[in-house]
Amino acid sequence: MERNLMKGNEALAEAAIRAGCKCFFGYPITPQTELAAYMAKRMHKAGGVFLQAESEIAAINMVLGAASTGVRAMTSSSSPGVSLKSEGVSYIAGSDLPAVIINVERGGPGLGGIQPSQADYWQATKALGHGDFQLLVYAPASVQEMVDYVVKAFDRADKYRMPAMILADGLLGQMMEPVTFPEINPNAYDKSGWAANGHKNAREHHIINSLYLKPEELEKSITDRFKKYDIIKETETEAELYLTEDCDILVCAFGATARVVKSAVNDARAQGIKAGLFRPKTLWPFPVKEINEAAKNAKALLSVEMSMGQMVDDIKLAINCSKPVHFFGRTGGVIPTPAEVLDEIKKIGGNL
Amino acid sequence: MAVVFERPKSLIDIPTHYCPGCTHGIVHRILCEVIDEMGIEGDTIGVCPVGCSVMAYDYFNCDMIEAAHGRAPAVATGVKRTNPDKYVFTYQGDGDLAAIGTAETVHVATRGENIVVIFINNTIYGMTGGQMAPTTIPGQVTQTTPFGRDPQLAGFPVRVCEMLSTLTGTALAQRVAVDSVPHIREAKKAIRKAFENQKAGRGFSIVEVLSTCPTNWGLAPLDAIKRLQDEMIPYYPLGVYKDVTEGVFENVQGGNE
Amino acid sequence: MAKMTVITERCKGCGLCTAACPKKIVSLQKEKRNKKGYFYAECTDQSACIGCAMCAMMCPDCAITVEK
Structure with missing residues (x-):
């Protein structure tokens, strides 16, 4: 298998494309910008969409839109930008949409610094947005694991219809290591039962939504999601x-x-x-x-x-x-x- | 006898939650008439805002997505970029589009995103109970401008069509109203033109619809229509502010400062 | 010969149709209410209806069908 010497941020991007990611929406921020730059270069050749959004908020909502139609979508950022994305992540979780979010962490709070940090652990695992929800959080420790876990994040996001995050840091994003890209045959999950991609007069209309005005209905949607989380806790842990x-x-x-x-x-x-x-x-x-x-x-x-x-x-x-x-x-x-x-x-x- | 007027098929046959006399229902209907006439329901994806029309996804029979407050243009961008062969529209109120979502609105227009935006301007936040909107007219009393909007304190309203018409990416910026049958016919024509623009790939089209909010204006429905005519149209002149298929700024009525 | 029909249970009694009718033959009930409690609209002189559908075009609730 071919070995490539790659920067962590670029390996994340290449792996995402190989995992069937069809669109990337992002906003420049250090220390993850190489990821977006790589996507800008490569995505159109791969037949996908690269778009630099006007803000992190817009970027995550573009991901929501693309994911709503059943397309594999991702965004990436670094700590302050991920805070801005938290609104969209909550809506993605509440709408049961698959999406991949990458956080190449830097120091905070506030503008903080641009050197590596892991101070977004709580944010990622406990509170990336309002409301009762979780997202899958993968923590790679090498450039090779960045590749492997991006592939897995897309797969599990689709499998469980939920957001998945790669929680990396500036050190991993900036370091260069040899990586191999395994033969990836992305699992094809059937999204025809929920995707809002035009009903072609062949089915009922689909609604992607996170609004439930009746408390009992909202509660049920959450407890159903938490049953899914219980299965994930049983089957998806890795160490x-x-x-x-x-x-x-x-x-x-x-x-x-x-x-x-x-x-x-x-x-x-x-x-x-x-x-x-x-x-x-x-x-x-x-x-x-x-x-x-x-x-x-x-x-x-x-x-x-x-x-x-x-x-x-x-x-x-x-x-x-x-x-x-x-x-x-x-x-x-x-x-x-x-x-x-x-x-x-x-x-x-x-x-x- | 033949039926000369009935509900369009893409408008689901259920009662709406809107207040009596609220003109959302008229705009929903003419939008659906356009979708039916173009035969595009199966290829259309709509994006709802946060506001009174938050639950419009229950009324439109095409696929629908509910966006966060102000983010409908970004959501629509994600849909359109990955599904360029589909028709994509957003349906947004004034708070959603011109306050919390201003950045998304300006950038979706300047990118020339090939979508349609239906913008309901009724100069007030309806769903939360009648607070000042970015389009609230100076002097207008709302819950958060109890003595009337004072521009010294609360600034001036945003004229959305005028603002967006300055952007190269905008293909159509037209302000219409739904206060009378002739104006409703105009409004429908504008929406049709917006969708035809999308079909032809001309870029971003916005149709601003001056609408009423009898409940939060504290007026009976017919009095609300009168306020739209007497106070709103002079402040927000109807007309085509930009149309790449024709001239620009051609048939805009005189402004009123 | 034309006919306007109000789906009374859909009518919210806003009265926008009454002002739109050029023949002034649409008015709101003064006594009878629908199940939701609205004084619904009705045609007071069906024979005078010209089937212009202006009432229906003004109706925010698609509560009027017109035949001609």
Whole structure:
């Protein structure tokens, strides 16, 4: 299989096109702009649509329009832009539409900075818009995983008729790594039962809608969606477990941070400290079973994040606070070093 | 005897939720008459706004999408770009189109997006109970301008057709009214022209329809029609503001400042 | 010979049709209401109807059919 050296942002775009994405609507923002630029170059050759929207809000609503007709659609942005998209994401979820949203995170709040961050974990997994809903959140840790999870995000978005997000960060978006593009034969999901693409006088009219004025009807639409979420929680969790079988200290990290942590875990092992790595690849649904398996012999857990500590809450919930959960993070665009993480591991190890 | 007037087929045969005398129903009907006459119901996708016509998806028999407040032009863009062979229209009120959705409106026009926008201007927010709209006329009393709209405090209204007619991407910008049978005939012709533009790929067409809101104006339906004629038409002159198939600014009546 | 028929249950009694009729033969009921409680419109002199359909064109509720 052909190996290409590609930037993360460009690999995301190429993979999306190969996964059958037929349109991209976006707005320039650092550090994801290469993705849009790549789409502008490639999309028309692939027979699709590239359009630079007047705003992030317009872009996500263009995605809603295209997705309503049954077409695979995506948008990408970075943290401040994703905040603007939250309105549209809520409507997409409420209208049961498939769509893929990419967040190449940078530091916040406000305009923040343009260096890598993971401070949108809460936003992605808990509150990307108003109302009761979830979106699938994938956290790749390499350029190759960017490719693999974009393909999966489109597939699962279609399968479950819901929005799916790739939560990357500026580090992954900007780094270059060799990638291979697997032979992709996108699953063809039958959308003829709901897509609003013109009824051709051959069926009843379809309505794409998120409005329910009767509370009982709105409640039912939500509880039905949550039944779907229950199935997803059972079947769609993914995680990497590294040296966890005998570990005393389970270090948890996702995305680019997990690569730093893996180095630190190796260094700790070299010094005789039994450390292991738990890396959730799906942030929603959070891999609850997997972390409990990884933590079964651990005496303490440590969450390492590029934020002031967000995933750490989910870790405590997942293990039901049965063990001490520590936190170490750098934020504002600062990337933690393996040495800093090793220091934290040692600190915890000394107190076990 | 032959039937000379009946409900168009693409307008679903159910009662609407609109108040007595609300002219939304007239605009719905003439829009559906155009869809029927062109035989395009099966190839048409409509986008609803947020406002009184939020539930218009229940009335139009073509496929329908309900958009967030002000975002109908963006949603319609996503539909049209991926389905260029389909007819796409939005149906939006003044708050939706000219306040919260101004950016979407201006850019869908300047891109020359090949869609039709039906713009209902009744100078008030109807659904939320009668607040000031971007088109509320100076002096007009609303819930949020209880002493009348004071331009010193609340600024001036937006004249949408005039504004959009300056954009190269606009193919048709026409203001019509539904206060009388002759005006309704004009309005229908304008909507037909807008859809013909879309058929011919001419770009963005907007038909602004001066309409009434008897309930929130606090007027009986016939008095509301009179207000439309006496107060709205002078402030929002009827006519063609831009038509790429003909001259520009040709038959606009004199303005009134 | 023409005929206008009001679908009384669809009529909301707004009266826009009454002003549109050139023959002034459409008026609102003063006593009878439909199920929703509206004084509905009716033709007071069917023989004078010319089938112009102006009443129907003004009706926001598609509550009028016209035959000729």
